[in-house]
Amino acid sequence: MAKFLVTGGAGFIGSHFCDAALSRGHQVLAYDNLETGNKIFLTDALKNSKFQLLEGDIRELEQLSKAAQEFRPDWVIHFAANADVRQGLDRPRRDLDYNTTGTWNVAEAARRSGCSRILFSSTGSVYGEPKIFPTPETCPFPEQTSLYGASKCAGEAILSAYSHGYGMNNTVFRFVSILGPRYSHGHVFDFTHRLRQDPTQLKILGNGKQLKSYLHVFDLMNGLWKVIDAEPKGFQVFNIGHDDALTVDRSVSYIVDELKISPKYNYTGGERGWIGDSPRIQLDCTKLKTLGWKAERSLEQGVRDTVKYLKENSFLFEGVPV
Amino acid sequence: MAKFLVTGGAGFIGSHFCDAALSRGHQVLAYDNLETGNKIFLTDALKNSKFQLLEGDIRELEQLSKAAQEFRPDWVIHFAANADVRQGLDRPRRDLDYNTTGTWNVAEAARRSGCSRILFSSTGSVYGEPKIFPTPETCPFPEQTSLYGASKCAGEAILSAYSHGYGMNNTVFRFVSILGPRYSHGHVFDFTHRLRQDPTQLKILGNGKQLKSYLHVFDLMNGLWKVIDAEPKGFQVFNIGHDDALTVDRSVSYIVDELKISPKYNYTGGERGWIGDSPRIQLDCTKLKTLGWKAERSLEQGVRDTVKYLKENSFLFEGVPV
Numbered sequence: 001m002a003k004f005l006v007t008g009g010a011g012f013i014g015s016h017f018c019d020a021a022l023s024r025g026h027q028v029l030a031y032d033n034l035e036t037g038n039k040i041f042l043t044d045a046l047k048n049s050k051f052q053l054l055e056g057d058i059r060e061l062e063q064l065s066k067a068a069q070e071f072r073p074d075w076v077i078h079f080a081a082n083a084d085v086r087q088g089l090d091r092p093r094r095d096l097d098y099n100t101t102g103t104w105n106v107a108e109a110a111r112r113s114g115c116s117r118i119l120f121s122s123t124g125s126v127y128g129e130p131k132i133f134p135t136p137e138t139c140p141f142p143e144q145t146s147l148y149g150a151s152k153c154a155g156e157a158i159l160s161a162y163s164h165g166y167g168m169n170n171t172v173f174r175f176v177s178i179l180g181p182r183y184s185h186g187h188v189f190d191f192t193h194r195l196r197q198d199p200t201q202l203k204i205l206g207n208g209k210q211l212k213s214y215l216h217v218f219d220l221m222n223g224l225w226k227v228i229d230a231e232p233k234g235f236q237v238f239n240i241g242h243d244d245a246l247t248v249d250r251s252v253s254y255i256v257d258e259l260k261i262s263p264k265y266n267y268t269g270g271e272r273g274w275i276g277d278s279p280r281i282q283l284d285c286t287k288l289k290t291l292g293w294k295a296e297r298s299l300e301q302g303v304r305d306t307v308k309y310l311k312e313n314s315f316l317f318e319g320v321p322v
Numbered sequence: 323m324a325k326f327l328v329t330g331g332a333g334f335i336g337s338h339f340c341d342a343a344l345s346r347g348h349q350v351l352a353y354d355n356l357e358t359g360n361k362i363f364l365t366d367a368l369k370n371s372k373f374q375l376l377e378g379d380i381r382e383l384e385q386l387s388k389a390a391q392e393f394r395p396d397w398v399i400h401f402a403a404n405a406d407v408r409q410g411l412d413r414p415r416r417d418l419d420y421n422t423t424g425t426w427n428v429a430e431a432a433r434r435s436g437c438s439r440i441l442f443s444s445t446g447s448v449y450g451e452p453k454i455f456p457t458p459e460t461c462p463f464p465e466q467t468s469l470y471g472a473s474k475c476a477g478e479a480i481l482s483a484y485s486h487g488y489g490m491n492n493t494v495f496r497f498v499s500i501l502g503p504r505y506s507h508g509h510v511f512d513f514t515h516r517l518r519q520d521p522t523q524l525k526i527l528g529n530g531k532q533l534k535s536y537l538h539v540f541d542l543m544n545g546l547w548k549v550i551d552a553e554p555k556g557f558q559v560f561n562i563g564h565d566d567a568l569t570v571d572r573s574v575s576y577i578v579d580e581l582k583i584s585p586k587y588n589y590t591g592g593e594r595g596w597i598g599d600s601p602r603i604q605l606d607c608t609k610l611k612t613l614g615w616k617a618e619r620s621l622e623q624g625v626r627d628t629v630k631y632l633k634e635n636s637f638l639f640e641g642v643p644v
Contacts, residue, residue, distance in 0.1 A: 088483075088487065089487045089488065092430060092484075092487075093426075093430075096422075096423065096480070100418075100422060100476060101422075101423065104415075104418050108414060108415075128482075128486075138463055139463055140461070140462065140463070141459065141460055141462070141463055141464060142463060143486075143557055143559075144479040144480075144483045144486070145483065146483055146486070146487065147484075150480050150482060150483035151479075153476070153479045154472075154476030154480070156466075157466040157471075157472035157475045157476055158466075158469075160450075160465050160466040160467070161410075161466045161467065161469045161472035161598070162469075164465075164466070164598060165410065165414075165469060166411070275486065275487055276486060276487055
């Protein structure tokens with residue numbers, strides 16, 4: 001049995017991680033400010049005596065350090081983030097505070113607690129607009145095209161320096177967009193939300209041709225645990241995503257099919273959905289596959305499972321502006 | 323005539339930039355907290371009616387924004403930093419506060435003031451321990467081996483995202499170590515300082531074989547102005563350093579020759595001088611050379627000029643612990 005401190009443990013991905021850790025018999029402390037996380041995702045976990053939820057913010061170093069020093073985790077699994085990619089330009093400080101300074105706080109709190117293993121949820125967005133597809137971890141030094149990508153790139157850099165400087169074994173995962181149960185932000189959420197309000201039409205940002213890889217959250221969990229079980233040494237970076245990719249148009253076709261509607265589409269045009277959007281994201285996951293991992297769920301299944309989940313859990317749309 | 327806001331304008335490199343801008347007839351506002359900067363470096367500048375020094379800290383967003391909004395610069399030249407590379411592990415927050423959050427503050431202050439051009443002094447340390455020498459700007463996505471490198475890498479990422487997000491034309495220079503008049507930290511400073519205290523022996527961190535490129539501050543200035551005059555569009559990255567490189571041993575041989583002493587050397591051993599030290603730094607500066615730049619001063623001249631300057635300005639050693 002090991003001890004896992006999970007930042008963002010009440011979120012979409014973090015709560016699945018807590019469940020998986022508990023099912024393996026581990027002890028879990030979820031640390032979450034409940035801003036985008038939701039206790040409902042932890043309904044099962046909260047019944048488990050090996051689980052504890054602490055309401056706290058990664059922007060508060062002392063609170064986080066105190067939690068880590070008392071819990072003494074073997075691993076810090078760092079999911080807490082500002083994941084609101086598109087709104088970076090309207091609120092440029094958020095990405096810095098949550099994803100960069102927040103990640104520094106996580107690294108420092110882990111170090112102070114004597115923990116030597118951090119796993120960090122970074123993003124394929126750190127590749128900006130790469131020229132190589134699928135994009136390997138070792139692609140040319142990328143240019144950051146979004147504040148979100150920049151803030152996660154900075155978080156990676158901090159964890160790398162902490163690995164080298166303090167002898168920690170930190171691991172960075174560069175995620176594609178994740179789909180599946182508890183999914184509560186992103187394009188499938190937005191489209192489903194809007195189509196429930198008005199099933200006759202749908203505004204699509206960009207030209208619908210953006211081509212992106214996704215991954216089912218259960219496949220993500222399998223990948224994370226492959227690496228945790230391997231106890232990697234030093235600083236490691238792994239891409240994680242499906243080999244397949246979907247255009248926005250294809251993804252929409254699955255959504256409307258699940259919703260049994262036929263809306264008209266209004267495209268805003270251009271190859272990017274918004275400033276900083278990457279027109280294409282496909283990651284080369286060879287490194288992770290050498291550990292025996294592969295994605296087992298198709299992207300179509302990922303989108304359809306997500307829409308089904310959202311239909312059955314429409315409370316997630318409450319209070320969210322269309 | 324253009325208006326230049328120069329952060330760290332009272333520092334070693336920043337003060338040379340102020341002098342160069344004034345000699346070209348530009349208007350200059352130096353913004354410096356005078357923590358490592360020194361008004362003595364601005365003796366000439368302060369006599370010029372087109373020059374103004376504002377004592378302020380880049381960690382203070384509102385103060386910096388107000389200065390930028392009142393001055394309305396055409397360019398923000400961002401030198402202010404924690405340049406104390408070796409002590410990162412003892413004070414891990416400093417690099418984040420000065421070099422990452424500080425750079426975000428500079429980007430945001432520039433944007434609020436309507437300025438669309440930032441030039442940033444980054445470092446060859448962002449390459450960590452590269453496998454390609456000389457290292458081009460487009461080398462494989464590097465791993466950060468020092469908190470200093472990580473914090474500057476993060477600063478670069480922020481400026482890149484600000485370029486893409488807000489239509490700014492930001493330029494990053496990755497500097498090697500700079501030598502020449504007003505040099506007031508780094509290995510030539512440390513060695514000269516210690517040899518003045520005890521000319522009989524010198525402790526050398528590492529095995530003396532670390533191989534690094536340097537650059538004379540006047541050659542640096544020529545490179546910066548080549549790019550400023552070219553008014554680059556979008557986000558640009560330029561390496562800047564001499565093609566030649568010196569081992570620590572070779573550098574020491576010039577220092578002791580200038581000081582006319584023959585100390586015994588005590589090596590601490592190992593290929594790195596300290597944790598996070600890069601055993602080899604040599605940058606491929608082809609991109610900058612295509613603009614017509616080249617280094618005109620040898621590294622030997624750089625080291626010797628630095629020692630001569632330090633001998634004539636020994637006040638710089640006052641209060642600095644050996």
